[in-house]
Amino acid sequence: MAHPSRHTDLPALTDAEILDIARNTLAKEAEALQQIIAYLDDAFIQSVRLIASCPGKVVITGIGKSAIIAQKIVATFNSTGTPAIFMHAADAIHGDLGMIQPEDVVIMLSKSGESPEIKVLLPLIKNFRTPVIAIVGNMQSSLARQADFVLNTTVSQEACPNNLAPTSSTTAQLAMGDALATALIRLKGFSAEDFAKFHPGGTLGKKLYLRVRDLSVHNAKPSVSPDTSIREVILEMTGGRLGITAVVHQDKLVGVITDGDLRRMMEKYEQFQQLKARDVMTMQPKTIHRDALAVEALQLMRQHNITQVVVLDSNGRYDGIIHLHDLIREGLI
Template structure:
């Protein structure tokens, strides 16, 4: 009787997880040699492969490029029909192949060697032509594919992918590649915004509601209503931030007081309010709002009040 889909999925995951654990035992001095070659590369890293391995090679290229290692993909079959011109004098070539003996790979190896480029092999066959001819061989041997016929590349391509990730992360750490560097290569989408969007960028077009400590309750209400942010800052004559009043503060005050004629801003403001510096990342503002269960923060430049950032601003930017 066939296994249930859930059990098949669990079996596949277990087999691939076991293969990745075994991959750790294949990391040796050859990995250090590969990293040294890539670190000293004066050109680009050219990734090549055929079939499913070519798709893994493309993903490794994407990871390298996004983490500061200039890379390009060259399909092994296309290389034999004109695309070999992609490989330049100072490039290092990485070939990805399970068998290491695919006809296109075997034909491409001597051409790369004749160019004088250094060659790194990622393969599951240490006796293949690719393994024997490469300057450095990275072993990604797996015991069995997750495919029930042990044919479709599944476990083997996962091992190749993880080896590529190991190379990329190692190069990142050795280069001291930081989140600021990462942001330069990921300016779009939520990821990019989390890495570069600053509070000043988000609140620049907001109103800047403010009152002085001695202004009346009516003036406070008018300011909050007029600026439509549900809050106003309380500032001194030098525009230093001294407090904040939210519409919630107003409601709580009205519940407690019947005589409101003589209430001023200083009587209901929150002193030493939660605030954030304009040059902080917008995602930091979001973290503060979540931590303190609030929906807006006063923005400062030094001690000077410079505006309000609201959770709706962060929602519009796609950070939530």
């Protein structure tokens, strides 16, 4: 049931008009990003190299909406191996300037480059002899003229219908920050393993560091020989509670028996008490190395529509079982 409108004096917009507004907004912001691509020059290269060689930290500052974007860039830098902190431009002149050291680099964000807080703060930072990188949308501004390096984020118009609310301009700032971060990732050789060190919690971290062995070690390790009777096979499978058992001969995996194999056996044979493991096992089962990422086991299960994968050690010997439930329990699904 639709909720009645709380405001009877709102403009009447059709569904199509609402979608048109959204499409126009995204198109204008996409256009803004295309514009700043053309502005990239040697100043961007020098900024990246300056940050990469910085012995201290990156201090990122701004006012208003630019301050919010600055905080996101700080978060991105920190998570990709470039130490950074946020300094609000208004708070800086009331004591927070103490966080800046001569070995640091300062990035200042401003659309106009003429905000009173920015104009007051800039010469104070220069007194520290700390290099300043400006991400600015006005190349004739005080900030652009006094910064050591200028990254141009000028946009022709905001996506706001009134061309007032920071929309395209903040998108441009955010994207420029991402461009710096990704260039630094490549320049500093920051790997997926490095990324995992900074993201140990949550699903993302687990996808980057959780190994198959971390999960399979907690499971039973059901195993039978090719000559094991079906009765003993069933007992081994139910004891492990994994719906599977490995079939091993002379320390080598020769097959597996799953719940599905047992169902097919019962459909095929009226009398199966005399059957052996070799008669019903699936040969050449899907396997994974114990040191593989757990997310790779998930991909293998999805690819082949299975719920268990046999784990092997470095010598190709049977090492255990990883089950779909293990991955669900860890939040990888």
